[in-house]
Structures are given as C-alpha cells and as structure tokens.
Amino acid sequence: MSVSIKSERELGLMREAGRILAITHDEMEKALKPGVSTWEIDRLGEEIIRGYGCIPSFKNYRGYPASICISVNNEVVHGIPSKKRILKEGDIVSLDAGVIYKGYHSDAARTHGVGRISSEASQLIQVTKECFFEGIKYAKTGNHLNDISSAIQAYAESFGYGVVRDLVGHGIGSHLHEDPEVPNFATKRKGIKLRPGMTLAVEPMINAGQYSVKWLDDDWTVITEDGSLSAHYENTILITEEGPEILSKV
Numbered sequence: 001m002s003v004s005i006k007s008e009r010e011l012g013l014m015r016e017a018g019r020i021l022a023i024t025h026d027e028m029e030k031a032l033k034p035g036v037s038t039w040e041i042d043r044l045g046e047e048i049i050r051g052y053g054c055i056p057s058f059k060n061y062r063g064y065p066a067s068i069c070i071s072v073n074n075e076v077v078h079g080i081p082s083k084k085r086i087l088k089e090g091d092i093v094s095l096d097a098g099v100i101y102k103g104y105h106s107d108a109a110r111t112h113g114v115g116r117i118s119s120e121a122s123q124l125i126q127v128t129k130e131c132f133f134e135g136i137k138y139a140k141t142g143n144h145l146n147d148i149s150s151a152i153q154a155y156a157e158s159f160g161y162g163v164v165r166d167l168v169g170h171g172i173g174s175h176l177h178e179d180p181e182v183p184n185f186a187t188k189r190k191g192i193k194l195r196p197g198m199t200l201a202v203e204p205m206i207n208a209g210q211y212s213v214k215w216l217d218d219d220w221t222v223i224t225e226d227g228s229l230s231a232h233y234e235n236t237i238l239i240t241e242e243g244p245e246i247l248s249k250v
C-alpha cells in the first residue's frame with residue numbers, strides 16, 4: 001500500500017477543486033425545498049461544476065449514472081437522483097459530490113433537512129458533522145489513522161448511533177479513491193502514521209439505529225437495514241505539522 005505525499009503544486013489544484021466543490025454544495029443546499037426532485041438537484045450541481053470548467057468526478061465512475069449522490073432519509077449513501085424522487089418537508093437529504101480540477105479531486109458530503117425536520121433528525125445531522133470534527137482533531141503529523149477512526153466511533157456511539165462498517169473514507173488526489181482506507185470505526189491495527197502532504201476524504205456515515213446496511217437492487221443505493229435515518233458528512237483534508245487543513249471549503 002502506498003500513500004502519496006502531495007506537492008505544493010498538487011495542493012494548489014486540490015484547494016481550487018475544494019473551493020469549487022464547497023460553492024457547489026452551498027448552491028445545492030439553497031435549492032433543497034419541498035417539491036424539488038433529486039434529479040433537479042443533480043442537474044444544478046453538475047451545471048455549477050462544469051460552469052467552473054471542472055468535471056463531476058462521480059459521473060460514470062464505475063458506471064454511476066449521475067453527478068451527485070443524493071440519499072434521502074433511510075438511504076445512507078449513493079442514492080441515484082430521479083425525477084420521481086420529490087423532496088418533502090421533514091426529509092433529510094445527504095448530498096455527496098466530487099470535483100476534478102486540472103486532474104485533481106475533491107470529495108465532500110453534507111446532510112440537510114428539508115423545511116422543518118424532527119429534533120431526532122436534526123440531532124443526527126448535527127452529531128454526524130461533529131463526528132467529522134472530533135475525528136480530525138487527531139489528523140496531525142505523527143498520529144496514526146486509527147486515532148481519527150476511533151474518535152469518530154466513540155463520539156457517534158456516545159449518542160447511541162450506529163457507525164456504518166461497510167463503507168469507509170479514503171485517500172484522494174489524482175484519483176478519487178487512493179490509499180489508505182479511512183474507517184469511521186476503531187480497527188485492531190493503528191494504521192499508517194500521518195505525514196504532512198497526505199490528503200484524505202474523511203466521511204462519517206452515521207445511522208440513528210443499528211450500523212448494518214444493505215444494497216438496493218439498483219446496486220448503488222445503500223440503506224439502513226433497520227429503516228432508521230442516516231446522515232453523511234465529508235470533507236477532503238490535508239495533514240500538516242500543525243493539524244488538519246480542510247480543502248473542501250470556500
């Protein structure tokens with residue numbers, strides 16, 4: 001397994017990819033309203049990304065048929081946008097998007113509520129975001145990958161939530177998925193030692209109920225096995241001597 005160290009030139013491109021991705025997320029969030037279809041959100045996201053001269057990295061990735069992954073309520077990740085999927089008040093929607101700028105990737109996900117949502121749903125969204133920030137407290141030179149992973153798990157489980165085991169975060173750079181895998185749960189091995197210039201997509205996927213998931217017949221959409229709500233929060237980060245730098249931000 002080889003984990004690449006990015007040069008300043010590469011990091012400049014990844015910062016620009018991340019900036020454009022963050023803008024795309026902000027615009028998609030504004031468009032989330034009752035009555036809007038997930039297909040419309042996908043169209044909007046792709047238009048913005050291409051408007052900046054970038055490529056939506058998920059499109060056709062291993063045959064994925066859209067640009068944005070849009071997962072509603074009990075859907076965990078990789079929901080396929082559809083004209084028939086109309087958002088309604090109270091839904092929670094995870095938007096996951098990737099941008100390629102001059103050959104370099106950024107990957108980020110956010111979960112939002114549509115109109116007024118239950119307090120249970122809003123706590124899940126909030127805690128999932130906090131899981132990311134708890135994890136990256138440990139994203140600094142000399143720590144090990146498992147320091148990030150175990151912090152995420154401990155925080156999520158302190159709320160009684162289930163941490164998805166079947167999907168993980170990943171290294172990222174000139175490819176969407178690079179080494180290493182970045183689990184959101186503790187592993188027996190302490191994992192690689194973190195070094196400056198490593199870039200990671202850290203992406204907690206947290207279920208309100210049990211951690212187990214299953215795949216729908218479309219072979220993409222992942223849903224919670226117990227039907228509980230699920231949330232996703234992801235950023236592309238850079239390891240530095242001082243700590244993490246979030247690249248997927250404006």
Ligand code: MF3
Pocket residue numbers: 057058059061062064069078096097107108109170201234
């Ligand atoms: N954020 C997801 C990941 O890191 C997005 C990949 S979805 C796909 O795996 F459509 F591109 F496959």
Ligand code: CO
Pocket residue numbers: 107108169170201203234
């Ligand atoms: Co990712």
